[in-house]
Amino acid sequence: MSSEELARRLQRRLDAEHRDTKPGSPAQTASDEEQPPRERPGDASSELTEKLNRRLDIQDGTAKPKQMKVFNPYTEFKEFSRKQIKDMEKMFKRFDSGKDGFIDLMELKLMMEKLGAPQTHLGLKNMIKEVDEDYDGKLSYREFLLIFRRAAAGELQEESGLMALARLSEIDVSTKGVLGARDFFEAKVQALSVRSKFEAEIREEQEEKKRMELERKQRRAAFKELQSTFCS
Secondary structure (H helix, E strand, O other): OOHHHHHHHHHHHHHHHHHHOOOOOHHHHHOOOOOOOOOOOOOHHHHHHHHHHHHHHHHHOOOOOOOOOOOOHHHHOOOOOHHHHHHHHHHHHHHOOOOOOEEOHHHHHHHHHHOOOOOOHHHHHHHHHHHOOOOOOOEEHHHHHHHHHHHHOOOOOOOOHHHHHHHHOOOOOOOOOHHHOOOHHHHHHHHHHHHHHHHHHHHHHHHHHHHHHHHHHHHHHHHHHHHHHHHO
């Protein structure tokens, strides 16, 4: 049974249960004493129902836009260094030819061809499906980063398209971060090390900007001096 058919059946069942549980209805009166506990918002079954219903709404074109959360890759993906995340961002933007903040099926096809690992149409769809959290059929920047997180954690199949993408991207994510530490003390030391490295990278970027600004001023001054020599 396809997920779409399952979603429709779940929706019909929920609608039927909603009608039967209205106050004063015969079904409600008969089942007051034997009614099973309702799903709590955090239950896995209710989350699955919500995801399936949203997927169905997206396909029907009736889905309401989700309220966008502020996404900070540096705080959410702490296992990666700033340089690694910047390299991933550059790669994402390079293949986001539509400049809409997503990599769709055709853009992913072009990416895999450029990396030397072309995929079938079905293979490309399966690649997106593995990390497509909102079921929109394309990769957001966050979902793109999830590929490298799963690759670093060893959660991808060796012969999968996503593993080929991560391996051929030339972005080194083999070093595990704080989450890979074996015990609390190792994790604590490594967390401090990651933080120090993070701060050092920021300082290095700031120093680089200062150097570039100084060189720009020096070139401008030299040009003005040369200009005044010719004009005098």
